[in-house]
Amino acid sequence: MVKPSVVTKERFASGFTYQDYMAQVKVNKESFLNFYTSAQLSAEDTNFFVQAARAREGIGKILVLGEDWCPDVTRGLPVAVRIAEAAGIELRIFPRDTNMDIMNEFLNRGEFASIPVIVFYTNDLKEICHWIERPEVANRDMAQIREQIQKDMPTASEQELRSALRLRMMGKYPEWQKESVREMRQMLVGKLKIK
């Protein structure tokens, strides 16, 4: 028998709205705002998510698990917010560390508490699908950039390498956000009967 989710209607409603979440973040507020600006949906994306919200058993709610200190969350959360706004979907945000019972339903590879987790639900909270952490291309980019930097700066300290890595990755962030949208669309297409 499948264990019922801890995300009931009441629990979902208790999460932060984006505005309330932003009002209480202690770190990375500027990053969240910058990544909200860069998280743009194309007209085709918007049309897709509107269809996905209108479909039978389509998206009615979006839940995001995250922590404000996590760089992946600062990039991923604004993408979810843009989708919710574009399609008129209710979105709630839950800090991971005080909501581990929710987190345990979405562990990465059944083991890791990776964030953000973006969960797409029907209006009556049946899970459609969920997306975790970052797009696949980001993992590949990070590995390639690190390898290149190690070649370019063979005598650099770990701190110098990390600083160079961050600088070179910055240019990739808008593309990673677009890729996040593409991956979410791909997951939803597989679950909903829409194109």
Add this chain to the structure above:
Amino acid sequence: MIYTITSCPASKQLKKDLVTKGIQFEEKQVDSRQEWLDEALTYGDIVPMIVHEDGRVEVNPTGIPG
């Protein structure tokens, strides 16, 4: 210096372990101040983290998921 997160079980365990061993440490909770978070990110992505006086970085020695 240790970098920690307030509600993180591994961070709490690390502090407990250091106290038990009688090791003195200075703590920066990265979720409470932007400059501490930015500083921690220059050393690594995973918290808790110990930055030793000789510059050596030790990431989450507790074994508990951070």
